[in-house]
Amino acid sequence: MRSFFYAKIIFMGKKGLIFYITLFLLILAFSTAATHFDFDLWARLIAGMGVIDGGHVLKQDFLSYTPVHTWWDHEWGSGVIFYFFLKFFGPYSLIILQALLTFGILFTASRVIKLKTEKCPYNILFYFFALMAVMENLNNPVRCHMFSFLLFTVFIYILEKVRRGSNKLLFIIPFLIIFWNNVHGGVVSGLGLIAMYALGEFLNKKPYLKYIITLAASALVLLINPWGYQYIKFLLMANSMQRPYIVEWWGLFSKFYIFKQIKFKLFMLAIILIETVSIYKNIKISSLKEWYEKADKVKYIILISTLYLALSHVKLLPFFAIASLCFVYEDFYKLIKNLELPQWKDKAVYILILGLSLFTFSVKDFSIPAGMDKYPxxxxxxxxxxxxxxxxxxxxxxxxxxxxxxxxxxxxxxxxxxxxxxxxxxxxxxxxxxxxxxxxxxxxxxxxxxxxxxxxxxxxxxxxxxxxxxxxxxxxxxxxxxxxxxxxxxxxxxxxxxxxxxxxxxxxxxxxxxx
Structure with missing residues (x-):
């Protein structure tokens, strides 16, 4: 085990190790600065309690005095995980879990970047901007959709490996779908991602049938859940229903959000500008036809699809941030490669980010966020x-x-x-x-x-x-x-x-x- 640990350090290198430590400290600092736990956490803990202490998945509500139907708990597995952490490691572990899930997303994105580019994947500033853009969405411990954001990133990594010849990894996906389907209803984003790769590779004139077969197998294993086939009908309904009374499901430029989510809007604008300039430069060098033939259709399908989700629903902003991190990082650093920046630039960025993290730790006690102004x-x-x-x-x-x-x-x-x-x-x-x-x-x-x-x-x-x-x-x-x-x-x-x-x-x- 010790030799494996040292091997991983050597594999990452000194710069990689510093990068991941700095990134984790930044995420942990923001996680500990949360003012309150998520409002839905309590129902998740009750569901988890039913499984761990009661021995069964809760399928009927017992908490309400109003009419109810079958409890289609598409997050029951998350509840089990949350309650397990609370029961065996205490309340602080939920904050640590939030930090670990967020770190897992960015760590996996960095591995995607390493696959896609010869450039160093450890330029932390791009990660910092992506993280800050969606911090409002990720900073209340701990929400079930964190598993969807993490698994969405993991799927990108797996599918990018498949594009490079590791076809056997496709066998893992249906098993991950089973897990995903039982921790969060956002599993449909995983199915959608596989479909995007199939369409993109078809347009790229590369093998695509393997993605369609994987998608079919993944759709079939959705039946593996505590409710059986009837749950599939609920899942389709829940993912297509309108939620006009739930603020986080409103559009990014709706009246309520017109002057909110400014950091994300700036990030989104920057990503659009980066891609626009990158496309323009490539077309100028060759031609529109040649650019289209060489362009990675998978990349643009994912970016456009997640941008649409972000514009439609504020809750789904992280999907675009993740896609941007994975697919735009290389374009950004290609655009600025000829800029003559001072050699101490990287050190200054790391010092500033570490300073921000340490400052946050110093002014905020690591304690249970009671949320006196948020909860009754x-x-x-x-x-x-x-x-x-x-x-x-x-x-x-x-x-x-x-x-x-x-x-x-x-x-x-x-x-x-x-x-x-x-x-x-x-x-x-x-x-x-x-x-x-x-x-x-x-x-x-x-x-x-x-x-x-x-x-x-x-x-x-x-x-x-x-x-x-x-x-x-x-x-x-x-x-x-x-x-x-x-x-x-x-x-x-x-x-x-x-x-x-x-x-x-x-x-x-x-x-x-x-x-």
């Missing part, structure tokens, strides 16, 4: 210490956290599992309620709650505060707890303001599959 921590604690039982209505983003903390005493209206569990009408119904649209009372008439946890920023907060039917019994900085007026006349215990208490008890739950 005190409001949930208020309900717990006062033993308030019953059905809770909240915005769906907080539902799984409320379940994790308050089940079995309380059931929820809904949570972020959305199409996995709930009917289509639930989110529009909830939106009408929070925005106090004309039919806003339907939500509480159809599915009456006993308790409400509401954000102060929404119109419903002021509307209920002014009503006679509901009374605000606890008001925090960002949220409030409402009870029916007839039950709100007693004196209530108040939650503590101690931040460390909330950090230390963040992962404490009443859910127990062992009893």
């Amino acid at each position: 921590l005190k409001e949930v604690e208020f309900i717990r210490i006062n033993n308030l039982k019953g059905n809770i209505l909240s915005n769906f983003g907080y539902g799984s956290y409320i379940s994790y903390k308050l089940y079995p005493n309380n059931l929820i209206f809904m949570d972020g599992r959305y199409e996995e569990v709930y009917n289509d009408y639930m989110v529009p119904l909830l939106k009408e309620f929070f925005m106090v649209y004309p039919n806003w009372k339907k939500a509480i008439e159809f599915f009456p709650p006993d308790i409400m946890i509401l954000e102060k920023q929404y119109p419903i907060f002021a509307a209920l505060k002014a009503s006679h039917e509901w009374k605000l019994v606890y008001e925090g900085k960002y949220f409030g707890v409402f009870l029916p007026s007839k039950f709100a006349n007693k004196k209530f215990k108040q939650p503590t303001d101690d931040l460390n208490y909330y950090k230390n008890t963040l992962f404490t739950t009443g859910i127990n599959f062992k009893s």
Whole structure:
């Protein structure tokens, strides 16, 4: 084992080792700077708990008081991994896992670059820009789509190796698809990638049938999941459905994002300019026809497809960043190869990036990000210490956290599992309620709650505060707890303001599959 380790160091070389250490420290610094855990993590932990502690995949919801259907959990495997890390290594391990997954993406991309170019794959500045472009998408530990982003990059590496003659690697892909299909519904991006290679190689006038056969085999193994063939119908529906009420599924230039995601937009513009200039220079040297004949169609199909995904859905920006890193790195350094840059340039870049990482470590304690301004921590604690039982209505983003903390005493209206569990009408119904649209009372008439946890920023907060039917019994900085007026006349215990208490008890739950 020791000789293997030393062999890997020699293989990478001194520059490669420094590159990977610097890159990992940068990623770890940003991962530890996260302000809160992802809102859907709690449902994933419950799903993982069901498998590890309960011995079975959860196929029916038990957390909600509203109508539900079969729990089509296309992320159940991620939940098992997350809960395994939490159970055996503690909460900090989830932050480390986030860093490792992010590092895995960039490490694999560097191996793709090494395959594709004779130039040094360790120019860290390009990686830095790609990482910064999507940091807003990757910086809340830990989300299931990280597995899709990692496996998407791994598939590019495998398929690039296949293009260079390693055809036996195609046998690995169906087995990876089985794993991918059971950790995240983004497995369709893997199938799409294989199809892109088939089409690209067809246009390149190179062997393409092997990709089609691999794609067919990979599609068949989608049947290997806890629900069987019926899950395939759900997967197709989930990947084609519109999500107009989920902000991260909105377009990059939608009204909400027009002045957001600036770093990614600059990165995207830079990539487009690099490729435009590169294509123009090649056409100028030869001709349009000759450029087209020599152009790698696979590369451009992947770049255009992932650019379309990025423009359509902010959630999918990392696919374009990954594709750009793998396929544009070489073009960028070809364009600047004749620039006379000072010899100390590389050292200065590494010093700056290491300095940024160390500065982040120094100003941010490595501790559990409680997310006091993101989660209704005190409001949930208020309900717990006062033993308030019953059905809770909240915005769906907080539902799984409320379940994790308050089940079995309380059931929820809904949570972020959305199409996995709930009917289509639930989110529009909830939106009408929070925005106090004309039919806003339907939500509480159809599915009456006993308790409400509401954000102060929404119109419903002021509307209920002014009503006679509901009374605000606890008001925090960002949220409030409402009870029916007839039950709100007693004196209530108040939650503590101690931040460390909330950090230390963040992962404490009443859910127990062992009893």
